[in-house]
Amino acid sequence: MRIGVLSDIHDNIWAVADLLPHLGDCDLLLFLGDWCAPFTLAALAEGFKGPIHAVWGNNDGDKLLLVRNADRA
DSSP: OOEEEEOOOTTOHHHHHHHGGGGTTOSEEEEOSOOOSHHHHHHHHHHOOSOEEEOOOSSOOOHHHHHHHHHHO
16 A cells, blocks of 8 residues: 655645646555645645545644535545
8 A cells, every 4th residue: 555645735736736646656645734725625635536634734724614625525
């Protein structure tokens, strides 16, 4: 099993777009905080087809909206 680990995206959707091809052979993704905004979570969830497990960071924005987006992904 291959596990990808990311953290501290801070809404850098360009970095997410660059990273997604490198995560293609991962079975699982661990995200260690700092989504900042829900649109970043949505971009990662759309681009990574496996399960994503995450913990809150110290710079996550609207946690309620992040959870709602995660429930839809």
